[in-house]
Amino acid sequence: MNNPWKFLTAMVILTTLLSALVGCGAQPPAQPVEPAAEATEAPAPAAAPTEEAAEKEVVLHTNLGAEPASIDPNLAQDTFAINSLEGMFLGLTNINNVTAEIEPELATRWEVSEDGLVWTFYMRDDVTWTDGNPVTAHDIEYSVKRAIRPETASPYAYVLYIIKEAQVINQTDVSSDTYDIDTLGVKALDDYTVQFTLEAPASYFLAISSLWTLRPVPQWTIEEYGKDWTEPGNVVSNGPYMLKEWKYGEHLTFVKNPDYYAADNVQIDRVEVDIITDQFTEVALYESGELDIAGDGPGTLPSEEIARIKADPVLSQELHEGPRASTTYVGFTMTKPPFDDPLVRKAFSAAIDRETMVRDVVGSGVPATQFAPVGIFGAPDPEVGIETDLEQAKAWLAEAGYPNGEGFPTVTYRYFASSLEEALGEALQAMWKETLNVDVNLESQEWPVFIAGINPETPLGEMPEMWRLGWGADYPDENNWVYEVFHCTASTNYSRAECTEADESAQQAALETDSEKRKELYEQVEALMFGEEVRAAPYYHRGYTILAKPYVQRSYPTFAPVNWDTWRVEK
């Protein structure tokens, strides 16, 4: 050991040994991760497809952007999961992601009782699960009951509360066993007819019937594998695509389901979905040709990249932009002075230069004055609410007793840590200073701290006067917006608003069966909530910015998840 080079070698060997030790430790548990290890029938050389196969097989390479938490339809919550399961599980109905209209899917027709309480769906009888079993009304009944059982702990159970007894059963204490699941308002009348009984008439129930939360799931598979039933190798599905592989944190592989009832219309044979979290890397992989699409996961590209893409002669031709059913707003704590004065809230809303925000800060989207974007059923067109008007903003603040911001206390705007939110916060701060001459503190918090810190149980003294939240459509109906997000008792009511005529109208609109009257009611609600009471200042509807190679023919996710089965790759 007198030679330093010997020592060096020793060090290297030591390092290698250490890593080998670690590597070995990792091996055995790695096996149960991929129960599909026996799926050797097709080795799926993702990195290097053989030339013969490549000629025939149509493959799409895209990126999800994050790991789905769970692709179990009853439990799915994040967009990454919803985009993944959309191709695997069919709904009673489907939302057309361009027109937002509700189309038949498993159900070919449906009818509503006179009083609007009983909905009957008639299902097609030619759909099978990937294990050969038929997809029946019993699978739907099982799924709805599973989603509502408290021990399932479905984060989306609340969208089904309109179903009779759903809320009562779902909110029974988990440890108690005191509910009777058979009182739930869902029943398979025969193999292909399913009937829902509602708590109250709700014309938006048709939109709800498209949601992933109540899509049929295979009882026998769930009972056999428990929570592992969605793992590749175990999972049984019924849609155009099947999950073939899921390497955690790396990628998912979906292959076309040959037994799908409309398989002839599905052109893409295999969808390789990467999980790449860094969006700059995603764009680089797109440019190198390894990805056919960039930006589909979160629906947007980083704003820093958009300027470069727009200046590039090739990339600019491959950039697709448009609106999404999603809104960002400044929320007001309506019980905290000086924001208990509607004039102050009006002034702060009118002082936001929405055009500048969209053009210079976000780089995508459209200016907003109301909560739900046009296209959502019931969303007023043209928009109502408070428009950007700097002179009016000054006048309102003066009327509230703070001419030119004099005597106005320093207030706080709180957002969650992200580079976009920071830029937006700084722009808001500057706009409020310039127009209203008021000082606003910016406060950035990590997401869990942020969301826990603005809930209605937080003491008023710890609440910021203003905070950032947003909303994206679950289903294209105003009920999912003004009622589920801002109603004084039925929603979380982050703004701490008292119940007014607006809440009454929102409730009334939910029960109204005449669609024209519903639209009128929602117009009132939007005008009251965001134009008069100003519970929040919506300032932009988010947009999508997605890069797609010219050989990809596809639709864009305006209202609903992506549907690979309707896309084409024409190389």
Added chain:
Amino acid sequence: MLRVIVRRLLWFLPVFCLVTGITFVTMHSLPGGPFDKEKTPPALVEQMEAVFGLDRPLHEQYLTWLGNVVRLRFGPSLASRGRPVESFLLPGLSVSAQLGMWAMLFGLLIGLPAGIVAALGHGTWLDHGATFVAILGVSIPAIVLGPLLYWLFGLELGWLPVAKWAELSDGIVPYFKHALLPAITLGAGISAMLARLTRASLLQVLHEDYIRVAHAKGLAPRVVTTRHALRNALIPVVTYLGPLTAAVLTGSLVVEQIFAIPGMGRYFVTSISSRDYPTVMAVVVIYSVIIVAANLGVDIVYVFLDPRRRDAS
């Protein structure tokens, strides 16, 4: 020697309990929970917490966790609805350790010789050149170097893949093609640190009296450098390598993000921000085991480098 090892391993038990206990309490006292989402009503958040046992007293939860860890089970990940933590963390560790090993190798192969050359040629252009490169390596962060490398070699020249990881089973060539850029990105900082440390340490030793004595005895300069100076100079370097090994083998968030590598590094950050308590705990356990092992390794190497330690044991 054996006694040292056994004593170290026994010491690990109280250290383990302390580290995990403190982490457990700290994590649970952070505001916000794993199920707090914009769209989830508080009643449903409580329901999920009850289903995953988060409503039980903290000491009970800790004891349950400890009982599971003894059987090498890290519990259900809360961020993914109960997927076993080890099912994604251990494969991630395997990838991170491989990448870390190549980065270490790169760091050692470049850093040590560069430091030695710089010290021996003190004041010459060799020294200045090596020092300049080392400072460059220390001051260019991975977040700049990574994209620069994939832009140059991936997009402009097209020689190497831009990002992503390949397993050895995908073939040896794809494996190294994918590992090269991230290993350099991760290893550049290491080699620069090592070069600076080696140079400084060796320079100091070269001015010691016993080196002059060795020269005076008429030993060949090469022998003086390798047998007398370098061995002593490497002690601080080896000390630095212990914790470095642990850090590098468990992955780097930045490098793994930039190159879309399915390693373990990301979980150091994401598990905390998503309040995924079992994953946080597992990360802490793995990290502390590796750091204890690495420090033990360092101590063993000391024995070879420093005769006084040999006598002591």
